[in-house]
Amino acid sequence: MKTKIVVLGGTGFIGHNTLASFASNPDYQVTGTYHEKPPFEIDGVDWIQCDLTNPNDVERVVSGQQILIQAAATTSGVKDAITRPDYHVTDNAVMNSLIFRSAFRNNVEHVIFFSCTNMLQSSSSLQSEDDFDPRAPM
Secondary structure (H helix, E strand, O other): OOEEEEEEOOOOHHHHHHHHHHHOOOOEEEEEEEOOOOOOOOOOEEEEEOOOOOHHHHHHHHOOOOEEEEOOOOOOOHHHHHHOHHHHHHHHHHHHHHHHHHHHHOOOOEEEEOOOOOOOOOOOOOOOHHHOOOOOOO
16 A cells, blocks of 8 residues: 655645655655645646645645655745745744644644745845756855
């Protein structure tokens, strides 16, 4: 029997790469979530559209899963994080509270939480996800 795994935030930088990795393993039944950004074509991934600040959507997504990877976040870049921190903090606090409560109530065996808002190194110029270098110092 395949292990059921859900990657929340499957269309984001971390979530997309995590989904691709697990989807290539035949031992997993993989589900990814997306909110507004359309999902990618990844063989072996079932997609669920949801709003992770909505308790009913969270319950629908988490129920029946064995592994939950929390890679979802409200984010829009470093400038907004500095000038409008409430924008990120509020939605993310609500989202994470609902997710962790649902994981506990649904007896999810393993929860992985990427607690970060930015993965790119400091730079004075605009960067894209393609600029990420995991070997570079932060």
